[in-house]
Amino acid sequence: MANxxxxxxxTDFGTSDWFAGTMKGVVLRINxxxxxxxxxxxxxxxxxxxxxxxxxxSYRFFPKGTVHVAxxxxxxxxxxxxxxxxxxxxxxxxxxxxxxxxxxxxxxxRATHSxxxxxxxxxxxxxxxxxxxxxxxxxAHLSRRTPIRNLGPPMRQIEPLAWPGPERxxxxxxxxxxxxxxxxxALTNLTERDLxxxxxxxxxxxxxxxxVCVIAGSYDSxxxxxxxxxxxxxxxxxxxxxxxxAARRLRLRIGQPIVVKEPx
Amino acid sequence: MANxxxxxxxTDFGTSDWFAGTMKGVVLRINxxxxxxxxxxxxxxxxxxxxxxxxxxSYRFFPKGTVHVAxxxxxxxxxxxxxxxxxxxxxxxxxxxxxxxxxxxxxxxRATHSxxxxxxxxxxxxxxxxxxxxxxxxxAHLSRRTPIRNLGPPMRQIEPLAWPGPERxxxxxxxxxxxxxxxxxALTNLTERDLxxxxxxxxxxxxxxxxVCVIAGSYDSxxxxxxxxxxxxxxxxxxxxxxxxAARRLRLRIGQPIVVKEPx
Amino acid sequence: MANxxxxxxxTDFGTSDWFAGTMKGVVLRINxxxxxxxxxxxxxxxxxxxxxxxxxxSYRFFPKGTVHVAxxxxxxxxxxxxxxxxxxxxxxxxxxxxxxxxxxxxxxxRATHSxxxxxxxxxxxxxxxxxxxxxxxxxAHLSRRTPIRNLGPPMRQIEPLAWPGPERxxxxxxxxxxxxxxxxxALTNLTERDLxxxxxxxxxxxxxxxxVCVIAGSYDSxxxxxxxxxxxxxxxxxxxxxxxxAARRLRLRIGQPIVVKEPx
Numbered sequence: 001m002a003n004x005x006x007x008x009x010x011t012d013f014g015t016s017d018w019f020a021g022t023m024k025g026v027v028l029r030i031n032x033x034x035x036x037x038x039x040x041x042x043x044x045x046x047x048x049x050x051x052x053x054x055x056x057x058s059y060r061f062f063p064k065g066t067v068h069v070a071x072x073x074x075x076x077x078x079x080x081x082x083x084x085x086x087x088x089x090x091x092x093x094x095x096x097x098x099x100x101x102x103x104x105x106x107x108x109x110r111a112t113h114s115x116x117x118x119x120x121x122x123x124x125x126x127x128x129x130x131x132x133x134x135x136x137x138x139x140a141h142l143s144r145r146t147p148i149r150n151l152g153p154p155m156r157q158i159e160p161l162a163w164p165g166p167e168r169x170x171x172x173x174x175x176x177x178x179x180x181x182x183x184x185x186a187l188t189n190l191t192e193r194d195l196x197x198x199x200x201x202x203x204x205x206x207x208x209x210x211x212v213c214v215i216a217g218s219y220d221s222x223x224x225x226x227x228x229x230x231x232x233x234x235x236x237x238x239x240x241x242x243x244x245x246a247a248r249r250l251r252l253r254i255g256q257p258i259v260v261k262e263p264x
Numbered sequence: 265m266a267n268x269x270x271x272x273x274x275t276d277f278g279t280s281d282w283f284a285g286t287m288k289g290v291v292l293r294i295n296x297x298x299x300x301x302x303x304x305x306x307x308x309x310x311x312x313x314x315x316x317x318x319x320x321x322s323y324r325f326f327p328k329g330t331v332h333v334a335x336x337x338x339x340x341x342x343x344x345x346x347x348x349x350x351x352x353x354x355x356x357x358x359x360x361x362x363x364x365x366x367x368x369x370x371x372x373x374r375a376t377h378s379x380x381x382x383x384x385x386x387x388x389x390x391x392x393x394x395x396x397x398x399x400x401x402x403x404a405h406l407s408r409r410t411p412i413r414n415l416g417p418p419m420r421q422i423e424p425l426a427w428p429g430p431e432r433x434x435x436x437x438x439x440x441x442x443x444x445x446x447x448x449x450a451l452t453n454l455t456e457r458d459l460x461x462x463x464x465x466x467x468x469x470x471x472x473x474x475x476v477c478v479i480a481g482s483y484d485s486x487x488x489x490x491x492x493x494x495x496x497x498x499x500x501x502x503x504x505x506x507x508x509x510a511a512r513r514l515r516l517r518i519g520q521p522i523v524v525k526e527p528x
Numbered sequence: 529m530a531n532x533x534x535x536x537x538x539t540d541f542g543t544s545d546w547f548a549g550t551m552k553g554v555v556l557r558i559n560x561x562x563x564x565x566x567x568x569x570x571x572x573x574x575x576x577x578x579x580x581x582x583x584x585x586s587y588r589f590f591p592k593g594t595v596h597v598a599x600x601x602x603x604x605x606x607x608x609x610x611x612x613x614x615x616x617x618x619x620x621x622x623x624x625x626x627x628x629x630x631x632x633x634x635x636x637x638r639a640t641h642s643x644x645x646x647x648x649x650x651x652x653x654x655x656x657x658x659x660x661x662x663x664x665x666x667x668a669h670l671s672r673r674t675p676i677r678n679l680g681p682p683m684r685q686i687e688p689l690a691w692p693g694p695e696r697x698x699x700x701x702x703x704x705x706x707x708x709x710x711x712x713x714a715l716t717n718l719t720e721r722d723l724x725x726x727x728x729x730x731x732x733x734x735x736x737x738x739x740v741c742v743i744a745g746s747y748d749s750x751x752x753x754x755x756x757x758x759x760x761x762x763x764x765x766x767x768x769x770x771x772x773x774a775a776r777r778l779r780l781r782i783g784q785p786i787v788v789k790e791p792x
Binding site: 004006008010015035037038039040041042043054055057058061062063066179181182183185217218219220230231232233238243245 | 541542543544545546547548549550552553554556557560561564573574602603604605606654655656657660661
């Protein structure tokens with residue numbers, strides 16, 4: 001761990017209230033030398049899958065020892081557990097509702113603990129803001145090298161979140177849109193490996209059964225205003241419009257099926 | 265004060281321009297070791313009460329010695345004064361228009377000074393951006409332990425901002441909505457103490473004279489999509505819809521009266 | 529350069545995805561002691577001029593040695609070059625599409641290099657996220673005092689971006705609106721110097737050929753709800769409405785011509 005350990009935040013808190021700032025105050029009271037980084041506070045309210053995807057797409061670019069806090073927590077105040085997970089390179093802290101699980105798919109989990117030790121949280125715990133009262137202080141303590149086993153009893157398993165697996169179809173593969181970004185690019189669940197079995201010339205992308213574009217090497221393989229699919233920076237196939245907004249123009253939404261086919 | 269003193273920002277500057285970033289540049293030129301935290305830049309433009317509420321809800325979670333800058337300043341360039349306040353645990357910096365006053369309600373004020381000493385500001389002072397030219401440099405100097413008395417003449421009193429006090433009504437208490445958060449939860453000015461006098465079973469919340477919900481222990485005391493009132497993390501009663509947006513569904517707005525009554 | 533060198537970000541990435549956060553992770557892996565400041569991630573998508581203006585308005589308020597990263601890059605993945613520029617006081621990093629050029633108008637350029645040395649970037653370079661793979665790591669290396677000449681071959685010239693120069697007209701000067709800020713104030717390209725030749729009493733501002741307001745010393749020279757033009761904090765004449773939103777009320781847009789005339 002670095003001398004100035006990093007703590008990241010991925011939440012649906014928005015930035016119009018004091019919620020994210022308050023968590024940082026709590027962290028800095030416990031570890032004044034922490035470096036705090038917002039991944040995003042713009043996850044749609046309560047959308048666990050969107051939070052899981054953002055964390056999975058970004059966590060591995062941070063220094064070893066980083067503590068990642070992911071809070072999309074529609075069940076705050078209910079009986080869902082609060083957990084911390086230690087992997088070979090990182091710590092993850094959040095509710096046990098699947099929001100951590102897509103990031104953990106490619107990590108070696110060393111330990112998982114339920115955050116039940118009241119010595120490491122802010123008392124009294126409020127009913128509605130566990131980010132401030134549980135997750136922020138726990139993240140701060142982990143960044144100070146408090147052993148994860150001190151935080152509460154070990155757990156064997158966490159709540160999984162199903163990853164929408166691609167499916168073989170006649171002459172191609174079928175996936176779905178899993179994220180629409182700020183530029184209107186639609187990210188799918190299809191990776192380079194998923195497309196490897198399909199061969200022969202430029203692959204065609206179909207949405208709603210209609211051919212939309214081909215897969216190319218970069219946005220500027222097509223002229224301005226035209227659709228194109230590329231393997232994006234997160235490793236997934238994404239549908240874009242050069243210098244335009246694909247989601248708006250092509251009416252793309254999370255959950256929509258997408259089919260990649262070989263040429264005729 | 266910590267070795268890496270914290271400076272926070274609560275403003276109505278938004279994040280689409282360069283305003284918040286520029287203030288941070290000014291601070292770092294004066295104190296390169298400051299830790300900078302955004303509480304929020306999303307206060308509605310010119311809404312002093314919203315800024316005062318956000319600061320009051322968050323400031324006490326920061327380390328002792330933190331310098332809190334609060335800028336909702338529709339009178340920038342006019343004759344309103346710029347002030348710094350030292351309390352037992354914190355510093356507060358902002359325009360003298362009430363934006364600091366709700367936080368100061370629960371602080372022991374040690375000293376208040378008018379920011380008139382031109383040695384601690386950026387010259388020439390622009391007519392429209394005192395955040396950059398006065399408040400950021402003053403906050404940076406305070407974070408370096410410049411004595412507050414150096415900043416300008418002492419003041420006996422600051423501009424107050426009336427706190428909307430709750431009112432006893434027949435069989436209950438009447439308050440109002442003071443904030444609507446990112447999730448659509450409506451925070452009221454009613455605290456646990458305000459409700460203490462009303463007894464006998466689950467308390468009922470009325471808005472527009474109609475019963476809306478009861479007060480419960482947590483969001484999941486009701487089933488999904490149903491309204492509920494809970495004592496929120498800031499210490500105030502808030503009206504929510506489980507896994508939904510109460511402000512939108514129930515048409516809740518800042519300033520609306522709300523009545524809490526005992527059961528029949 | 530300070531012990532904790534500053535790196536700033538001015539982008540059109542928005543804050544709803546993980547893009548800005550991921551760049552910071554990449555920086556902190558290379559230079560854990562960097563101080564990271566967002567100028568803004570709210571530049572309209574692909575609007576190079578808006579990014580150039582935000583950077584030019586803010587960069588000089590940061591400590592000497594600051595590395596400024598500006599990313600408005602509709603041509604990512606195409607053949608446009610990636611560059612780093614060293615001036616007397618700062619470093620600038622971004623695509624060679626003009627986004628850096630308005631800031632550089634008032635800087636003494638010492639060296640410009642094309643970012644072609646693959647030893648200082650993240651491999652493999654993705655097709656769509658050079659912020660993460662090229663610009664963030666290069667900024668981090670510059671903040672660690674890697675000599676700029678190590679990054680790639682020197683360049684003689686960068687892509688310019690035309691600054692819309694003001695024009696003399698009968699009895700006045702003609703400029704245009706170059707930015708509309710969060711408060712609805714419309715910034716023009718007219719500076720105090722541009723107005724110096726026009727004399728005799730309060731100058732009148734015309735938009736669409738109609739007199740809109742006079743130029744005054746501060747917002748409160750007029751009563752609430754009335755329009756006024758002032759020399760704003762960035763050094764440019766701006767049109768505002770006291771305690772109101774000028775862009776909305778007067779239908780002001782980027783690119784609109786504005787004329788300043790002497791009184792009759």
